[in-house]
Amino acid sequence: MAAAGFWGFLAASSLILGALVAITGRLQGRALALTIGFGVGALVSAVAYDLFEEAVRASATGASVAAGFVAGAVTFYVGDELIERMDRRSGKDADGGDGLPILLGAVLDGIPESIVLGLSLVGASAPSLAVLVAVFISNVPESVTASTKMLEHGRSRSWVIGIWFAVALASGLSAALGFALLANAPGDFVAFVDAFAAGAILTLLADDLLPEAHGESDKLVGLMTAAGFAVAAFLTFTE
Numbered sequence: 001m002a003a004a005g006f007w008g009f010l011a012a013s014s015l016i017l018g019a020l021v022a023i024t025g026r027l028q029g030r031a032l033a034l035t036i037g038f039g040v041g042a043l044v045s046a047v048a049y050d051l052f053e054e055a056v057r058a059s060a061t062g063a064s065v066a067a068g069f070v071a072g073a074v075t076f077y078v079g080d081e082l083i084e085r086m087d088r089r090s091g092k093d094a095d096g097g098d099g100l101p102i103l104l105g106a107v108l109d110g111i112p113e114s115i116v117l118g119l120s121l122v123g124a125s126a127p128s129l130a131v132l133v134a135v136f137i138s139n140v141p142e143s144v145t146a147s148t149k150m151l152e153h154g155r156s157r158s159w160v161i162g163i164w165f166a167v168a169l170a171s172g173l174s175a176a177l178g179f180a181l182l183a184n185a186p187g188d189f190v191a192f193v194d195a196f197a198a199g200a201i202l203t204l205l206a207d208d209l210l211p212e213a214h215g216e217s218d219k220l221v222g223l224m225t226a227a228g229f230a231v232a233a234f235l236t237f238t239e
Helices: 002-012 014-024 029-058 063-090 100-119 129-152 157-181 187-216 220-237
Strands: none
Touching: 002 014, 002 100, 002 129, 002 157, 014 129, 014 157, 029 063, 029 100, 029 129, 029 187, 029 220, 063 100, 063 187, 100 129, 100 157, 100 187, 129 157, 129 187, 129 220, 187 220
């Protein structure tokens, strides 16, 4: 259980790293857009070859996969809408410019991912390297983008680091609970959790990260997205 918690926290610790990078202010403009593009590609690969594929494999009928995917997508969409309404009431930008939608996405995909990471340790000494690396890499641009926006909207440095540290701790706890409590869970439940994370991730990518990456109108973002996908896919197939 402790090992599962460690791996879950390790995978999510790159969120803290991203916040520290954002505080330095050295990753901006084109460099940030290209980094986001790479992270998007890695996440797409994780969705296609790990989360969704594992969900289909674990499900007995496929209904749990569809239910989980829709639930993840709708949950992120509703949460994003609520954040925008709160921003409108407070007089802030209504386009998610404060980074909170990306923070929401990090929680909605990170917690289920960590549960799955913990489950992958049942009967094994280490988690899937592909999932671990894909999550770690993709967390960095996600955190840099959200942290930069939160800092621009008046959040303190300690608040930004603290919130990501809390998310990383929650991820570690989720991995530990996934290992300890769900080892004998029905396959359809595991499929639902996998698909939930996949739905939340894809909605986050389409609504926030991809538009942010292409904000610089740099076509190299497309190549970096392909590169991120290729690296994560390579790690998956070489395990």
